[in-house]
Amino acid sequence: MQRLATRIVDKPWGRKGIDPRFHVDPKRQVGEIWFEPPADRPLDVMVKYLFTTERLSVQVHPDDIAAHERGHARGKDECWIILDADKDAELGIGTVRDLSPDEVMAAARDGSIVDLIDWRRPRAGDFIYNPAGTIHAIGPGLTVLEIQQAIDLTYRLYDYGRPRKLHPEEAVDVVRAMPHHHALDTHVGEQSRVLVGGPHFGVAWCAGAAPELPLLIRDVQLLPIDAPVGELKPGECALIDSGTARSLTSEGRFVLAWSTETRGS
Structure with missing residues (x-):
């Protein structure tokens, strides 16, 4: 057994006073906890915890083919296990209807993309698979265990006016803007x-x-x-x-x- 080093990432949308099991100063506004791979052993899979009090950006990830074309090692599929959810927690994945690339671009520019996201009320134990190309936005009130391909590669379409770079041109080439229905989505329950x-x-x-x-x-x-x-x-x-x-x-x-x-x- 080789313990992985913990990396604590403060975020403006993060949470103070997270679970004591993480041994973090309760005054820190923690958004993510990552686990670093060994220096001599790169990993293909990244696992991290997310703690949210606000909506994160509306975003999409490229698949392997698109990522390779742009010089990246891999694309990014990911999945989420909801460990805790407040009564007003929300998570957006997929869109309420099929959207053309032009519609996605226009909605990202004027912010109406938020109203086209399929916002859900997740509960503890929900498992959601988020394949590359799917528009998504994690909302407030959640503690999430995220498992993903090991790359930090995100194209942001909309970010509620936060001063971060957006990537509409990159995103529109990889996005599949449609309702999300994935066969792996489930509720974990008490069975291995x-x-x-x-x-x-x-x-x-x-x-x-x-x-x-x-x-x-x-x-x-x-x-x-x-x-x-x-x-x-x-x-x-x-x-x-x-x-x-x-x-x-x-x-x-x-x-x-x-x-x-x-x-x-």
Whole structure:
């Protein structure tokens, strides 16, 4: 087991007084907690926590093909496990109807893109898969565990007047503006199961013990949620080998995330 270093990222939309398990100064306005890969071992999968009090930007990520064309190592599929949700929490994914590229550009310019997002009321335990090309915006009142392809590659369409760069031209070339319906979306419940099996990464929700895992998994990351797993505590993350992953047990719940990509792809 190799613990990964924690990186705390303050954000204007973040939250003060996050769960004590993260051992963060309660005065800090924390938006994200990342786990750094070892210096000598790059990882294809990134796992992080998000803590929100405001709407994040309306954005989209490119897929592998578009990212490669623009000189990036990979695109960005991601998924979310909602760990906690206030009664007024919201999350936007997909659009309320199909939009043409011209409609997306015009709506991004005048801000009406916000009203075209499909805003939902998520609840703790919801699992949502967000494939590259999908318009989305995480809203306030959420604690989210995000698993994604390991790249910081985001095209912002609209950001509520915040002084950050927007990327409408880049976004319009990769966006698929349509209602979001994904076969992997579910509610995790109290049963261990594999939530994602590829093509870029795998994710398992584990209640007490790991489910049966695929044969070919690599760079497995372990994240205890509400009880320790061995010496690893909630709020921490560690790299483990595939054999260890298959035999893990806990008095609580934990998440496993791993790469399914062929090295160099």
